[in-house]
Amino acid sequence: MRLLIAGGGTGGHLFPGIAVAEEFLSRDPANEVLFVGTERGIEARAVPAAGYRLELISAAGIRGKGGLSQIRGAAMMFYGYAQSRKILKEWRPDMVMGVGGYASLPMVLAARGMRLPCFIHEQNAIPGLTNRLLAKFVDRVFITLDESSRFFPKGKTLLTGNPLRRQILEMVAGQTPPSIAEIHQQQYGNGGGGPFRLFIFGGSQGAHAINMAMLAALPHLERYAARLEITHQTGEKDAALVAEAYRNHGFNASVMPFIQDMAAVYRRADLVICRAGATTIAEVTACGKACLFIPFPFAVDDHQRRNAEAFLKKGAGFMLLERELSGERLAGIIHELAESPETVQRTGALAFGLARLDAARIIVDEMMKTL
Ligand SMILES: CC(=O)N[C@H]1[C@@H](OP(=O)(O)OP(=O)(O)OC[C@H]2O[C@@H](n3ccc(=O)[nH]c3=O)[C@H](O)[C@@H]2O)O[C@H](CO)[C@@H](O)[C@@H]1O
Known part of the structure; x- marks a missing residue:
């Protein structure tokens, strides 16, 4: 089976994704994982260093920025959406998980558009904008702390904690x-x-x-x-x-x-x-x-x-x-x-x-x- 994990930017988003990848791969030697992130994020170094495959897409923040950067951010997100569709068509994952950070937004939306099972994981007590937006579109929302549950739809939210790497x-x-x-x-x-x-x-x-x-x-x-x-x-x-x-x-x-x-x-x-x-x-x-x-x-x-x-x-x-x-x-x-x-x-x-x-x-x- 194939799991695509999207997002990152900082270690706090990426490393829970790596922890999920480790668990998923341990279930069956035939399982495969692909990470998708941006070239500016920590994933650009940390994912290949951990021995995983990584695809880069274009994505940027929009929240709280001035007019021009908002337009630039939105344009990058549209481009990232098109890139995500291409990756999904080529790699054909069975499911997609967003771990927060810019890259998870266009990828999870593209995956939902292609009717793939989608999930997000929220690490913080107060969720980021990406996960708040994506919550409506995914099958399950996994959360770390009970404090964040009020931001997500009740029926699909599950308190799991924050996945820890094998080390x-x-x-x-x-x-x-x-x-x-x-x-x-x-x-x-x-x-x-x-x-x-x-x-x-x-x-x-x-x-x-x-x-x-x-x-x-x-x-x-x-x-x-x-x-x-x-x-x-x-x-x-x-x-x-x-x-x-x-x-x-x-x-x-x-x-x-x-x-x-x-x-x-x-x-x-x-x-x-x-x-x-x-x-x-x-x-x-x-x-x-x-x-x-x-x-x-x-x-x-x-x-x-x-x-x-x-x-x-x-x-x-x-x-x-x-x-x-x-x-x-x-x-x-x-x-x-x-x-x-x-x-x-x-x-x-x-x-x-x-x-x-x-x-x-x-x-x-x-x-x-x-x-
Ligand atoms: C400034 C900012 O907005 N930071 C956010 C970012 O933090 P940040 O990326 O710093 O994330 P965390 O503090 O949650 O986690 C840091 C991760 O980096 C690892 N590590 C750290 C240092 C090191 O030398 N080696 C190493 O491997 C740690 O083991 C840990 O796995 O994402 C977190 C999770 O969404 C948020 O809670 C933080 O608020």
Whole structure:
């Protein structure tokens, strides 16, 4: 059977699609998957790197832009629709899934026009415009958080969670959470002051504001430099600057623009400091990690904050808003949590309790049912 997965732009849309592809391919060696995205999206690099076939179409945003760019965006969408029809006629998928992002709009509409079974997956608490529009046309809407259900037709919406890539699921399966006694031994054994491992990352593109706040936090953390083991994903632009700052302040830090094997880094972390993109949240909760969320304040409809709030209500994470973010504040929280292993352990355990590990399986089961 053939599944076409359309959309992307950012990792938060694309990686759930890759998770569904992995599940679908595991069902039958004869199954095939084709990804469709745009050349500017993360899919242009990440899909071939993951070993999948990718077709590119033309697509662009329309929402909130001035007259000329709206006309340009609409023209690109029409062209993308024609390209989508051509791909569908040539590749002949059995079903099509949109994962959000510009490319999913023309492709899912074209697929619906050709009467193919169509599905969408929404990752966020507040859905993007593409998925709101597409919901009317698809057979099933899969959602990550109950909060988004009010935007979609009741009869066809199903709460599944956010599909997790195999690298994350395998890590979770092989992991036994440490006991409080082990954490104490690790952090206070051998005369006290065992390592506290921080993983700082800013979603699929890195976060300049988090990078700068962490640099501003370093002078306040110098006394703990020997205890902190830091892995910091910066995005492309800030990598050199951030690496140099850690060196100058005497910190043991591994700085990378982008990380392929996220599971390995999650596994080692005691505390994760990150944005509140939906896929990030799904992963840190599955890994049972205590997390300080710093939501991206300009995400459409402030959806990152809403994503995080869904977890904070249950004590399963911490949040610091960007407008309150300063080096001193960030250093204060890191220090406080490094000194409080019970809080870190309890928060991670509560997060794990909210994780949904079977989203990809449920989605593929549901898609197969409609065939
Ligand atoms: C600025 C913005 O609007 N961001 C949106 C985007 O975020 P973004 O693309 O940052 O998505 P998420 O934070 O949800 O997920 C990031 C994904 O990238 C992966 N990763 C990240 C860094 C790295 O070095 N390597 C790596 O593989 C993570 O493991 C994760 O799978 O899509 C999300 C899902 O729709 C939204 O919730 C976010 O609001």
